[in-house]
Amino acid sequence: MTRNRLRSTPVPGTRDDYTGIDFNLGFHVRAYHLDLSYRVGPNRLDGTATLRLDNWTPLTTMTLDLSPSLRVSRVSAQGSAGVDVQVARFRQSGGKLRLTFAREVPVDTEFTLSIRYGGTPRPVRTPWGNLGWEELENGALVASQPNGAPSWFPCDDTPDEKAHYEIIVTADNPYVVAVNGTLLSKKPAGSRTTWHYRVGNPMATYLATVQIGDYLPLLLSAEGDAVPVRAWVPPALRDSAREEFADQARMLALYTELFGPYPFNSYSVVVTEDDLEIPLEAQGLSIFGANHIRGDHAWERLIAHELSHQWFGNSLGLAQWNDIWLNEGFACYAEWLWFEHSAGRPAAESARHHYDELLSKPQDLLLSDPGTRDMFDDRVYKRGALTVHALRVLLGDDAFFRMLRRYVAAGRHSVVEPVDLKREVLAEARAVGVPESAVESLWQAWLHREALPEFPCAP
Template sequence: MVPGRLIHPARLQDAVTSAFADHGRMMAFFVDCFGPYPYASYDVVVTDDALEIPLESATLSTFGSNHATRDWENQRLIAHELAHQWFGNCLTAAQWRDIWLHEGFACYAEWLWSQEVGLDSTQEQAARHHQGLAAQSQDLLLCDPGPKNMFDDRVYKRGALTLHALRGAIGDEAFFAVLRGFVADHRHRVVSTSDLEKAICRVLGPTGGEQVRRTVLDPWLRSPALPPIPAI
């Protein structure tokens, strides 16, 4: 159990209690997926004002009053910001070009949580967002989106699909071992995509890791064309 406070205006008591009712379960689920929570506590602030987007920082996420609902659109944001404690805060991209290591991972955490709570399966989420990406222009290089596209929604969705493709290629056991190993080996340090590739090699061995880099990561990360929908 990770200690944490839920801080909010008194008028939002019922809404906040309801919106964050699954938070303990969410934390336990992400610990299973990603390894131990990297900090001593996790606090959530809900502001009196509505906010356009929530914002996370190490050990603390801030949501607007408008985010305190049980709608999936807000539940996914609650999951997204919590996942950033592992991917974004504990592990921080050394260079902005690797922003997918924050946003792709946090987005994939949303899809994992969706299945965990009995909503769309991770595969259904992946299929829907693959369809969404297919309808957009294919001119984004995920491994280096450039300053203008750094927070383009395609970085989030294609990043999550990259992880889904990796999972499909290596299986659940190896995939989650890679995620946990990646976090454990780089705890509270900066990381790059090549660190993730090394984490894959540590689980699969150098030959298997190199094959995955060539057949899975390169098409998703280093070429703008959208690869086919991955399946797990």
């Protein structure tokens, strides 16, 4: 068990500027064990969350994030190494579960909290719309980015607090329950089935997901491929899903070559019966709506985009939301790389096209800190990808992809900040004789100024 904070520089203050939600300070959650029961018809979720924690300050109280749609009925604690940890009382207010301990928990105590809760799960209202657990026509989905996780379990909902997970969901037959990680067992009992998953690598709360529906399994990889690629699709969409995801395993092979080994054990896509506004990534899994799977490859770029988040966003997580371009800039650039390799369309051509589009839009956001309103603005995605392209042009292809693989390897299963990328860029620049000042001016111009820099062209 690591005792270090995942990120290198703690976010100052006591509140997340992007979500507007107070941090839960003083402890780390090392592991979540969620044992849940879900009834599709009445949309009823009940369960017990057991959290394994340790604290970096003495605690007399602590908070976790939990939606008021879910009510806690019981909380108990268990200390380890002879430390007696007892919860004297708990209450829920302002989207928080607030605990008071019977006596102070000394610093560096390992303890577990067992939280019994239930209710009608609903998405939580956020500045980016309703996020989290959502009832479907015939099932449920979870899409939490950035702060919807408290819609289904009590958690420390901040992207840098990665933890291990065990997720057990019991649902009515014949529903399929798809969750992150590896399916350890599937046990039918009467009219219900219990699905037990384990997530072997640390995961951010927003990337935890449960997908429940009337789904058929499809194998998208070939027998013997190192990374199995699967799909869960509504029966009526089986043929169009086969068509849409025909290149999914080839995409995974390309990204493995360009970015380094695929970070997880497997990759799955879930296609919901309902239409979804946008596809979304979770850890080891991506979610698409029926509208994205018409069999005409209209959304091929997003099939590539979501897969690339397994490296950029999921394995290499964010320390704080203002660095969202590290997720979306790389994922958008990964789209261009896919078409460069699969269709012979150079990334420089995609870059030029999107650069010209950006020129026609307001130049009033900082890529390094776009703010709550513009966090998911398309300009963040495209300017982020153009920044990646500018680095490639500056270093040259060989040095750029060497740098990229080193950056990805160094940040694997952890969190990264722009400074981690810059360190690798500077090291590679030195190795190939690119002046440090050229890296500095690129960095300033693309990340820290609003005006669009000149289009990056090879000399």
